[in-house]
Amino acid sequence: xxxxxxxxxxxxxxxxxxxxxxxxxxxxxxxxSQAPEKLKGDYPNVAVLIPAHNEGVVIEDTLNAMAKxxxxxxxxxxxxxxxSKDNTAEIAKEFAETFSRIHYIPVPPGYPSGKSRVLNxxxxxxxxxxFVVYDADNEPEADAVEKLIETAEQTPKAAGxxxxxxxxxxxxxxxxxxxxxxxxxxxxxxQCGRWALFKIGSLxxxxxxxxxxxxxxxxxxxxLALAEDAELTVRLTALGYVLPVVPLSRTWEQEPETxxxxxxxxxxxxxxNLYLLEKSFQDRSAxxxxxxxxxxxxxxxxxxxxxxxxxxxxxxIAGITGIGLPLVGAPLEMLWFMTYIVYxxxxxxxxxxxxxxxxxxxxLVLVMYFTYAQIFLFLLxxxxxxxxxxxxxxxxxxxDKTQRFKGNVE
Amino acid sequence: MGDNLKLGxxxxxxLAAGWAILVIPLPFAREVAFVAGLSVLVMAAVHExxxxxxxxxxILSYGAFLTFYAFLTGRQxxxxxxxxxxxxxxxxxxxxxxxxxxxxxxIGYEKxxxxxxxxxxxxxTGHSELLTANEFIEQAAWIMKAGERKKEQAWxxxxxxxxxxxxxxDSLMASLERTIKNTIRQxxxxxxxxxxxxxxxxxxxxxxxxxxxxxxxxENLRTELNLLEPxxxxxxxxxxxxxxxxxxxxxxx
Numbered sequence: 001x002x003x004x005x006x007x008x009x010x011x012x013x014x015x016x017x018x019x020x021x022x023x024x025x026x027x028x029x030x031x032x033s034q035a036p037e038k039l040k041g042d043y044p045n046v047a048v049l050i051p052a053h054n055e056g057v058v059i060e061d062t063l064n065a066m067a068k069x070x071x072x073x074x075x076x077x078x079x080x081x082x083x084s085k086d087n088t089a090e091i092a093k094e095f096a097e098t099f100s101r102i103h104y105i106p107v108p109p110g111y112p113s114g115k116s117r118v119l120n121x122x123x124x125x126x127x128x129x130x131f132v133v134y135d136a137d138n139e140p141e142a143d144a145v146e147k148l149i150e151t152a153e154q155t156p157k158a159a160g161x162x163x164x165x166x167x168x169x170x171x172x173x174x175x176x177x178x179x180x181x182x183x184x185x186x187x188x189x190x191q192c193g194r195w196a197l198f199k200i201g202s203l204x205x206x207x208x209x210x211x212x213x214x215x216x217x218x219x220x221x222x223x224l225a226l227a228e229d230a231e232l233t234v235r236l237t238a239l240g241y242v243l244p245v246v247p248l249s250r251t252w253e254q255e256p257e258t259x260x261x262x263x264x265x266x267x268x269x270x271x272x273n274l275y276l277l278e279k280s281f282q283d284r285s286a287x288x289x290x291x292x293x294x295x296x297x298x299x300x301x302x303x304x305x306x307x308x309x310x311x312x313x314x315x316x317i318a319g320i321t322g323i324g325l326p327l328v329g330a331p332l333e334m335l336w337f338m339t340y341i342v343y344x345x346x347x348x349x350x351x352x353x354x355x356x357x358x359x360x361x362x363x364l365v366l367v368m369y370f371t372y373a374q375i376f377l378f379l380l381x382x383x384x385x386x387x388x389x390x391x392x393x394x395x396x397x398x399x400d401k402t403q404r405f406k407g408n409v410e
Numbered sequence: 411m412g413d414n415l416k417l418g419x420x421x422x423x424x425l426a427a428g429w430a431i432l433v434i435p436l437p438f439a440r441e442v443a444f445v446a447g448l449s450v451l452v453m454a455a456v457h458e459x460x461x462x463x464x465x466x467x468x469i470l471s472y473g474a475f476l477t478f479y480a481f482l483t484g485r486q487x488x489x490x491x492x493x494x495x496x497x498x499x500x501x502x503x504x505x506x507x508x509x510x511x512x513x514x515x516x517i518g519y520e521k522x523x524x525x526x527x528x529x530x531x532x533x534x535t536g537h538s539e540l541l542t543a544n545e546f547i548e549q550a551a552w553i554m555k556a557g558e559r560k561k562e563q564a565w566x567x568x569x570x571x572x573x574x575x576x577x578x579x580d581s582l583m584a585s586l587e588r589t590i591k592n593t594i595r596q597x598x599x600x601x602x603x604x605x606x607x608x609x610x611x612x613x614x615x616x617x618x619x620x621x622x623x624x625x626x627x628x629e630n631l632r633t634e635l636n637l638l639e640p641x642x643x644x645x646x647x648x649x650x651x652x653x654x655x656x657x658x659x660x661x662x663x
Contacts, residue, residue, distance in 0.1 A: 319490075319491070322489075330481060331477055331480035331481050331490050331493075332490075333489075333490040333491065333494065334473075334476060334477045334480050334490045334493055334494065335477060337473070337490075337494045337497065338473045338474070338477055341469060341470065341473050341497070341501070342470070345466050345469065345470065348462070348466070348505075349462070349466070352462045357509065357512055359416060359420070359509060359513075362505065362509055
């Protein structure tokens with residue numbers, strides 16, 4: 001028992017120190033990063049792909065932002081309508097009739113449903129050196145594409161580039177505020193940290209640029225992948241490509257405003273990552289070279305981290321109820337407390353770097369471990385159950401579209 | 411919540427945390443009070459970008475110290491909660507002070523930015539009703555462009571105060587500014603004043619016209635001043651481009 005507790009503690013702290021190192025490296029990368037240099041020659045042509053399914057609530061704002069994109073080369077925007085039943089088509093056609101570079105493309109019905117299949121269709125009807133993917137609720141800043149292209153063109157062996165995703169409805173309620181904070185540190189800051197330390201970037205599913213030649217080499221998107229961005233990242237890293245992170249290329253995205261929508265979205269993400277985990281366990285190449293770091297990160301994030309959260313909760317409850325932890329010759333309560341402090345420090349550092357330090361955000365950071373982080377226990381349980389059942393019945397988990405809300409950029 | 415209320419609440423909480431550090435008998439209470447006091451001074455003195463770094467270093471260092479202390483002294487056999495409470499108090503104190511400092515500095519930056527924007531928006535300086543330097547340059551740009559098209563000349567006149575007496579210098583400058591307004595063509599010529607120098611841009615005129623304005627200025631001042639010699643020096647040149655005016659006023663064109 002004592003040995004097991006020691007092993008857990010050591011692993012817990014190694015993980016925590018690893019994430020702290022990523023945070024520090026991410027902070028350093030963000031502080032020292034400068035705007036990419038302008039290209040000397042012509043800018044390559046780019047296709048912007050926007051998969052859309054019943055996006056009437058948000059698509060007008062999205063297309064308005066797309067129409068304002070500034071790019072010194074040829075840029076075409078394709079709204080890929082995946083059988084929408086609402087007024088998505090009507091709005092998109094109005095934009096397509098007005099702007100020469102916006103195109104409305106109805107996607108023929110097909111199987112399996114989901115973003116990957118729609119993106120593959122978008123690639124088949126467009127031709128450009130690069131393509132950028134934006135989710136249908138995204139409002140990129142005017143120079144977002146330009147910055148991605150400049151970075152990709154000037155980074156050796158770059159498959160493309162990944163930009164920054166900000167939460168546009170963070171002030172809607174406590175949930176969106178917490179999601180925004182989670183994004184700031186665990187996705188954006190640590191993404192910069194991974195790039196700074198290991199030259200590893202992960203596709204974010206939106207505000208991401210890829211060379212057409214790379215996706216063709218990979219054989220397109222995997223239509224069965226629910227987390228198509230993570231799946232593609234593993235494959236292109238295995239081929240030796242890199243994905244530079246560009247914090248100055250920003251898009252504003254909507255996050256779920258209700259717990260039900262949040263749980264549905266995150267379950268899909270977790271299912272997608274479980275699919276990827278299963279795939280990586282079957283494929284030995286996923287555990288060599290730089291792909292090793294990505295596969296390890298998946299195992300650590302989606303399995304061990306949640307298990308350690310359970311251990312941490314047990315320590316916390318034992319501490320406050322006075323039940324007492326076993327005597328193992330180590331100050332368990334203090335060690336637990338310090339993990340909480342390190343977690344808080346990581347979140348606070350993201351407030352500083354993103355300049356959104358407010359009293360409200362600091363208070364949220366202090367309670368996030370006890371509230372938001374605990375939801376992930378339920379989420380993992382839910383997605384593992386769903387995934388196992390679907391595998392046992394030999395069924396494919398269908399794409400579950402995230403509900404949109406009417407919101408404004410902060 | 412308004413800024414004043416937020417600042418008030420933060421200050422009260424900070425005082426409460428400081429009071430708790432001093433009064434509650436927790437491990438290392440005296441040392442924590444010393445660190446908290448020292449931090450107040452250090453965090454106020456260092457550059458803004460290092461305030462957060464300092465606060466986090468102090469919080470993590472004290473936590474690491476307590477953990478090792480508990481480890482070395484075999485504290486785990488009894489409750490470690492007093493150590494946790496002690497750390498929480500210092501953490502609360504440092505975080506509150508950090509947020510408070512940030513809020514105060516943010517208000518300061520906001521005030522500077524507002525002042526800068528007001529400076530850009532202001533057309534006239536104080537009570538003198540002369541144009542601000544920015545407005546002078548803005549309007550001069552239009553005049554120069556229009557003059558270039560119509561092939562008209564514009565003349566730039568500098569009137570620099572040269573007066574020894576420090577006591578009467580301000581009043582004398584105010585008189586010069588007041589008089590210049592009555593000398594030039596209202597709503598036609600431009601006038602501004604920067605650092606004891608009055609600048610005129612005379613539209614659609616030539617060297618003789620500029621000389622007549624200067625002469626009229628001397629005459630108008632005779633009713634105001636008893637000085638035999640004019641307390642200023644005049645220089646008039648044809649305005650050729652905006653850069654020449656901006657350089658004289660110490661602005662970028």
